[in-house]
Amino acid sequence: DTKLVESKILQEIHKDISEVRVVDQPAKDAAEEKPVPEDHKMGSKELTKQASLVYQDRSNYVEAYELSEKALVLDPKNEEAARVKDQIETDLKHHNTDIISYAEKYTPPEGALAYKVAVSDNQLTLREALDISMKNSVLYKSLKQRVEGGRAKLYEAKRALWPTASLELRVGGGLVGGSAYTNETWKANLSQPMYYGGELIFTVKQAEAGLKSDEAKLEKERLEITAQVAEAYRGVVNAVYNEQFQSKAYDEIKGTMEMETKMYAEKLVPEVEHLELLTIYNTAILTKEQVEISLDSAYLTLFQSLGVPMSEKIPVDMTVELEPVSIDYDAYIRMVQNNNLDIIIKEMAAKTAFYAIKVQEAKKKIRVDLRGAVGLSGETNIEHAAGPDLENEHFLVVSASVPFGANTANYQYQRRFFGPTLSSFRGSEDWEHKWTIGILDNLANITDYEIGKADYAKAQAELANERVEQELTAKQYYYDYQTALLQIEMSEKKLEYRKKQLELVRHTTLMADSRLSELISAINGMAEDQFTKISTINNAKSAIWNMNRAIGIEGYYGE
Incomplete structure (x- = not known):
């Protein structure tokens, strides 16, 4: 069992290798001159294997770095462990730490690593x-x-x-004169603010000032x-x-x-x-x-x-x-x-x-909005195997509001064109002017x-x-x-x-x-x-x- 072997080795060398230590060069040279026990080599190889797998997965650089350090403590001559450790250090110095995906970049290291x-x-x-x-x-x-x-x-x-813009699909049905029918509507809805007295422009300016303030706070903290x-x-x-x-x-x-x-x-x-x-x-x-x-x-x-x-x-x-x-x-x-x-x-x-x-x-100031929709709509008897025969259907709405004091005057004009239905074989249209206060x-x-x-x-x-x-x-x-x-x-x-x-x-x-x-x-x-x-x-x-x-x-x- 790898864990038991590692535990035994840790007890023998009387060191806590859960922490990364900086060993001075004379100590390293002295360790290299001494023969490495076989059980130390086995434990070092196993730790190196784990470090390599974790490093290749790009899932936890801290763990990979610590595993490679542990392996080198057991066997200072372990070249593979040294290679993994050096590669991690190279990544930290030469790669971008802003992660987008594992395929291109890697998880940024924390301050501890x-x-x-x-x-x-x-x-x-x-x-x-x-x-x-x-x-x-x-x-x-x-x-x-x-x-x-x-x-x-x-x-x-x-x-x-x-x-x-938004897309709309409606499917329904009902009864007309005792006969069942089905209907279907495909529509694209559009809305556009025509005039808001500059409100939208000033909102953009306000957001730009807020962003500059946030960027200044970030740079100030740095x-x-x-x-x-x-x-x-x-x-x-x-x-x-x-x-x-x-x-x-x-x-x-x-x-x-x-x-x-x-x-x-x-x-x-x-x-x-x-x-x-x-x-x-x-x-x-x-x-x-x-x-x-x-x-x-x-x-x-x-x-x-x-x-x-x-x-x-x-x-x-x-x-x-x-x-x-x-x-x-x-x-x-x-x-x-x-x-x-x-x-x-x-x-x-x-x-x-x-x-x-x-x-x-x-x-x-006055506010003017334009709304409209274009699409296809149709109705047919439910016995009709081919389904509804879709025809053009659209509408246009212009609305305006004028504030005066604490009150608001509203006006709306709409024009709608409907496709043929079971009760209206040639289609229909209507228009309307609407005033409210x-x-x-x-x-x-x-x-x-x-x-x-x-x-x-x-x-x-x-x-x-x-x-x-x-x-x-x-x-x-x-x-x-x-x-x-x-x-x-x-x-x-x-x-x-x-x-x-x-x-x-x-x-x-x-x-x-x-x-x-x-x-x-x-x-x-x-x-x-x-x-x-x-x-x-x-x-x-x-x-x-x-x-x-x-x-x-x-x-x-x-x-």
């Missing part, structure tokens, strides 16, 4: 993190569906401009996700660098403390200086522990932004470089006013309210019109307020970037000074002209200044991302 593929090389890049967060965002997916709904609504509004993930990613980079700097400083401080302790035991260092140095050393220990906790917190924030469970600390791209960009302040503010997504959303809301008023105004049947339109004017005024006020708020926020992003550039320049100069100062203190300490506490303080200052430079560069990057988000264009100013 995307995360496993991303960390398979033992590193998580920023672009991979952004892709994972998009796949895991429920709100982003729902907004995509909302955009599709907006497109359908726009199509529906445009279709209302054109004729509506940019907010990228900004959130990028901020969390840079937070991890900062924390890793800080941990490295503080660990290096701690090791040097620890060595200095050990040397000073020996000197104190030999009465070569005053007790006051020893106690002072001990205080600094204890502070260094606390700082190191705080930095380690901060690193854990940064990774937790990153995993939370990705929407994946907390796992081991996957290495990130530690590249911290910044190419300063020149920003035309006036052009930047103009782009904010024209392209900012929050402003566009408010602008589309105002347009929607405006066209809603136009629709209500159009309802105050509806009393107080238009109150709802009057109320909706007044509500629409209030909504439009509110939307205009919100749009004006949004323009002011977004411009102020965009200006703050601009000054944040300029401030970060100055801080980078300052940190570089301070770091150069700190390096020289540290070398000088080391030299004077050897000459017994400086106390060891001064050396430790200089070491701590060096670590702090190194971290300050890294954090200020990432602050500048954050400001660039924020400016890109303010103008609604990802990557416009770089990053």
Whole structure:
């Protein structure tokens, strides 16, 4: 039994292979050097077979990927399992993930699988993190569906401009003069709005504004996700660098403390200086522990932004470089006013309210509809074996309604042509003029019109307020970037000074002209200044991302 064999193997290797693990290269090499037991090979082959079948079926990429990983854990030399795993990773990188049919495309992977593929090389890049967060965002997916709904609504509004057609078939019978008969009618019904005072056009404009608003909300959510993930990613980079700097400083401080302790035991260092140095050393220990906790917190924030469970600390791209960009302040503010997504959303809301008023105004005008039908109809005695003899039959109806105040005047003209029947052998026709007046049947339109004017005024006020708020926020992003550039320049100069100062203190300490506490303080200052430079560069990057988000264009100013 395959399941029993697999269970036995799992117990022997003492590993939970239900989760995908990233194994470092030395461990892989060591595993390949050892001979693989036969039962491991059998289990690996069976898992590979299952993975291949699931992959070919395109039914569950997550399961296929995990099965191939399990097979490689059992037998690292299993080339078929490696091939299946590599093929899945290739699919994820080079194929379209928008599924239409299994024949052409494949089921899009969830964020969990995307995360496993991303960390398979033992590193998580920023672009991979952004892709994972998009796949895991429920709100982003729902907004995509909302955009599709907006497109359908726009199509529906445009279709209302054109004729509506329906096909009709009627079969019946009855008694005429004591004789049974049967009838049959085939008909095509048509209706066309002739004049609605522009209501249908304004409805299309309203649907277009709604669709643009939904698209802006989708793009806004995408940019907010990228900004959130990028901020969390840079937070991890900062924390890793800080941990490295503080660990290096701690090791040097620890060595200095050990040397000073020996000197104190030999009465070569005053007790006051020893106690002072001990205080600094204890502070260094606390700082190191705080930095380690901060690193854990940064990774937790990153995993939370990705929407994946907390796992081991996957290495990130530690590249911290910044190419300063020149920003035309006036052009930047103009782009904010024209392209900012929050402003566009408010602008589309105002347009929607405006066209809603136009629709209500159009309802105050005359409305004309044209309806008609063409077809064949006939009747015959039920004893007639050949069935009804079908003849032409058609009708035409023109209707109009004119609102006045809360009332409506209606007019209708119709002309009908009937085919021959048992009682009318030559067919017949009739015509009719009809006038009606509806009393107080238009109150709802009057109320909706007044509500629409209030909504439009509110939307205009919100749009004006949004323009002011977004411009102020965009200006703050601009000054944040300029401030970060100055801080980078300052940190570089301070770091150069700190390096020289540290070398000088080391030299004077050897000459017994400086106390060891001064050396430790200089070491701590060096670590702090190194971290300050890294954090200020990432602050500048954050400001660039924020400016890109303010103008609604990802990557416009770089990053």
